[in-house]
Amino acid sequence: MKTRSILLIASVIVIALISFISNPFAEGKPxxxxxxxxxxxxxxxxxxxxxxxxxxxxxxxxxxxxxxxxxxxxxxxxxxxxxxxxxxxxxxxxxxxxxxxxxxxxxxxxxxxxxxxxxxxxxxxxxxxxxxDNFDLGRRAGSLIGSQLQPGDKVAIITGDEDSPVAGDRMRGAEVRLKEIGINVAAIITQLSNEPEQVKEVMETILEAHPDLKGVVATTDGMALSALHVIQDHGLTIPVTGADGLTEMVELIESGALSGTVAQNxxxxxxxxxxxxxxxxxxETIDQNIDSGVDIIVKGNAKQRLDFLHSLLK
Missing domain, CATH: 3.40.50.2300 (Response regulator)
Incomplete structure (x- = not known):
């Protein structure tokens, strides 16, 4: 009887050890x-x-x-x-x-x-x-702008640091795609910040040099919004894309002031x-690159995006 009890206790200990070894993280949260x-x-x-x-x-x-x-x-x-x-x-x-x-x-x-x-x-x-995937985002922005224009039309790209893995990749993706579809990249302005005054000054210069400009690809929503204000001040209606899908950009699309934009998630x-x-x-093994995706925001899905943002930011 005593031997059986010892064996039973030993079995319980072994089972507990196996359980611990197979699930070493069960006791606490990472x-x-x-x-x-x-x-x-x-x-x-x-x-x-x-x-x-x-x-x-x-x-x-x-x-x-x-x-x-x-x-x-x-x-x-x-x-x-x-x-x-x-x-x-x-x-x-x-x-x-x-x-x-x-x-x-x-x-x-x-x-x-x-x-x-x-x-x-x-x-x-x-x-x-x-x-x-910021190069893909830039390509999608180029496609979106290009879908509203004619071959030979002029587009400007405004961005931050061209050596950045974010701004630079977006700029290059947009430039490649626009050239593929026959759109004239009339100006590429780099090294910009999101400061509205800097972007507005640059947009004034671009419009003075290219009064027939037909579109703007901006690599952030901040730049896109500042550029849009200058364009509106000149009485122009041309498409502008950003990159972030923030509330103000989506509201402009919902209201009809902008035709669409690309947006990361x-x-x-x-x-x-x-x-x-x-x-x-x-x-567990994971992929070395996990793509969070890029959305195209247009009038048809702008309200859904707005509702989602409002639910997060309330």
Missing amino acids: TITVLLKEQRTEYWDVVVAGAEKGFRDFGVNGNVLAPANATTEEQIELLERILDDDPDVLIVSPIHPDSLIIPLERFIDKDIPVLLLDTDAAWENKTSYVGT PYDMGYLSVEAAAKVYRG
Whole structure:
């Protein structure tokens, strides 16, 4: 009887050990930290809404941080603090990817996987990039503008840093597509910020040089809106595309002031990045590039997009 009891106890212990080994994470939730580029803007608010839904759906302890002034120096300081906290997985959207490679290598040294969000980098140790295929976004913007024009019509492209994996890829995608369909790329203006006054000054110069301009591709919604205001001030009605699908752009489409735009999906970006991070924590294999998609927003689906944005931002 005593031998049977000992064997029973031993069996229970073995079963418990096997259960623990096969499910080592059952006792606690993983900690996933998300470091964004900036805070208090609609785009990043939507990213955060997606990430927070992911925290709930995938059972993780999530934390979202962002630099107060959107500088690389602040991101590096925040990365030092995050490293001390020793998260299970890091998701980061780098302002200037090259400047963050060395700080991010320290996470790899501690066996903390790093996923890039929104902005990719040619960094071999990243676990994955989650975000928009920005070259494809540019191509789609070129197609959308081109569908409303005639071969030989003039279009301007306005963008930020042409060496950026975001702005530069969008610019090149739009330029390639416009040339493919016979549209004249009359001007490409780079190194712009989202500051309205700078964009307005540039648009005034473009319209003075090309009074027969028929369209504008902007690589952010901020630039698109500033360009549109100048175009309207000149009494012109020409198509303008942005890239983000933010409320003001979509409202203009719903009202008929704009014919359409292309839009990345920041909510999906945030959600998919947390889903991927949770899979990595569980030891699952994920794709090195996870595309959050690009939508075409026109009058027919603008209200649906607006309703969704309002539900997130209320």
